[in-house]
Amino acid sequence: MSKIIGLFFLILSTILLSSCNDNSTGVTHGKKHTITIAGSTSVMPFIEKLSEHFMVDRPMFRINVQGGGSTAGIMACLNKTIEIGMSSRQLKQGEKVLNSITICYDGISVIVHPENPIRELTLKQIRGIFSGKIKNWKELGWIDRKIDAITREEGSGTRGSFEDLIMKSEEIYDGIMVQDSNGSVREIVATDPYAIAYISLGLVDDRVRSLSIDGVSASLVNIRAKKYKFVRPFLFVTNGPPNKIVQTYIDFILSVDGQNIFKKEGLIGI
Amino acid sequence: MTKTNFTKEHFVKSVLTIFALSSLLFLFLIFIFILFEGLPLFHKIGLKNIILGFKWAPTKGSFGIFPMIVSSFLVTFGALVVGAPMGLSCAIYLSEYSGKKMKMFLKPALELLAGIPSVVYGFLGVVYIVPFVRNYFGGSGFSLLSASIILGVMILPTIISISFDAITSVPRTYREGSFAMGATKWQTVYKVVIPSAKSGILASFILGMGRAIGETMAVIMVAGNALKIPTSILDPLRTLTSNIALELAYATGDHRLGLFSTGVVLLVIIMILNYIANFGMKKKVMK
């Protein structure tokens, strides 16, 4: 019996190893053009959608998309682990060696549970909540109950943009809960009536409610009218100029078709 | 031995030696890599500043992991509070009170419980335990309490099986002697069996602790991951393992080294726990 098992493994591994080609940073595996894209969890769902569209007519392409956060994507790009990094914040000093391409724009929205009666907050109040100075909903006109604030992890582009655009020089309090993706933040706000958090505007759905800040509601109209100022670019970063295969993909993203998909999903085209 | 036998033997021995050395290489690779990457920061920043430091802000130069060390121990003790009484009772029941049928049913049940992936526990924790804690106790639900409950259930199989082994290895003569003196079953268990099995039972608790302190996915999902030391069981907290998982993907330079240093601390804690547990069990055997 052990002979049969051994033979089985031998055959299996032969099949698998024969489909493995050289491991140069992934341009061609077998007959497929493989592009690995990683980074911002804000950008990821949209790129996943776009990639599905892209691959429909181009079966020789294989696009691997994964999250990890903007900084993770930028790091992976610097390490040449991946071809394209996704970022939802501007590049910092040491990262500017990378080639960056703006693919669309997105707002940052402060969200609460649909049952929360509060519809708007001032910038100062939001800063107070996330810096830990305002701890109870009664200070904002609701019931006597602790505020369950949630922030993203340090490497998040959304957090980086939130800190740049909204917190400015105030630090986010370290007693606040941390989650490592837009999706998980949204999930918590959708289930906890006393939660408040910030996520990508494009990912707001009907399970959470977006707040107005200083009287301006977070809508695409207000963003285009430059009234809602909390907007950040979504970037693709590459290490050096993109090769032909990667460029084909980038061209699609920047094309009318690609941009239309962004717009349909609630983002701002370039 | 014929000549072909001799070369064959030699060949086999060489192959096995290569296998053993390769295994060694792999095993020590991870060991040495973590130590190699994790120790320099202790030298650069100082052991005290890291282990007793209160602030973890690695991009700004603070590598204090004390709050996370405390949080790791808190969830571990919480897990024991939840899991040890239940586990020990189950082990006693299994060994002293249950019939063959119950045993046949319980043992596979325990193994299945042990096999359920931690992410499934974490998920059920988020969907059921977190709202329960939020609605009946307060806070956001993502808390030390929720993490303790989930981890307590997760370490049950460990505690039950090792305590069971310890209790069943108490010699029958001990029990018979006790019955001969007119003691009831419970008196026997309480005054004779358990004290004899004490070190094995304690070892099971310590191994349960080792399992709890190393758990990552379930804790990330239910503990809230806040950086401060919790001041109540309803506060969110971040353990050493969660911290590594949350920051691994984007940490570079000293920040990355800081995660390895966290890994070294974890390694040391777990090795100490394992040592205590094994020492305890050996003591029992020698008795």
Next chain:
Amino acid sequence: MRIKPRLVDKIVRVCLNLQALFTVGILIVIVAIIFIKGAPHISLGFIFSSPEDMGRHGGIFSTIIGTVLLVLLSIFLATPLGVGTAIFLTEYTKESVFTKIIRFGVESLAGIPSILYGLFGFIFFVIKLKMGWSVLSGVLTITIMILPTIIRTSEEAIKAVPRNLRIVSYSLSATRWETVKKVVIPSAISGILTGVMLSVGRAVGETAAVIFTMGSSLRLPTSLMDSSRTMAVHFYILAREGISMEKAYATALVLVLSILLINIIAYYLMNRMISKYS
């Protein structure tokens, strides 16, 4: 008033009974929830089609393949290495400082949390060796992770083989390897296989070490250098992001059923080997 010992005895008996039922009850509740909420969404289509729209629609086929690839290849690498090491330690060497060091290493590593394997695998395989997020990085990491368990259980199983069997074999002028191959291993096989199945179960449910090394691509892996998801990783992402509760429960059910199946196979193999060789 002193309570009669017999009464205490009866009360305790009832309490312990309840306690045991409660513990079993937890298991039943867990499995029941997953079954009730997941079963309606499982179909042949679910098993054989890949995820679409980030997992909102479609099935889990690519993740099943990812899991199978990861586990089979890891077992394929770790079992010969682990069993060979165990044989080497017990049959081919004398007790020495060298063997003590190896045993210490194996014991310590058996308790390492999986996130540390993820940390190691990510930095060493994905970044430093430039393998990227790939099945290969995942396999190498998981192999190292399950190696201590296989070595330890194999060693225990081999040590449990009675010395007499070996002595008899040698007295019939068998060589060392012949003895090992025809006498020791067959007697120890049930213990060895138990260790292997234990490792399979662990690898199937593993998330922390896998997500950082194999990545989380939704596509079907076509080569070892492709990134891919395992069922456990897919489940974690579905559940955490709130992408689809139904698909999450369904994936959890497939996971739990797989592990149940692995446990059953392990029992079957163990019993078969015991009856065959004892």
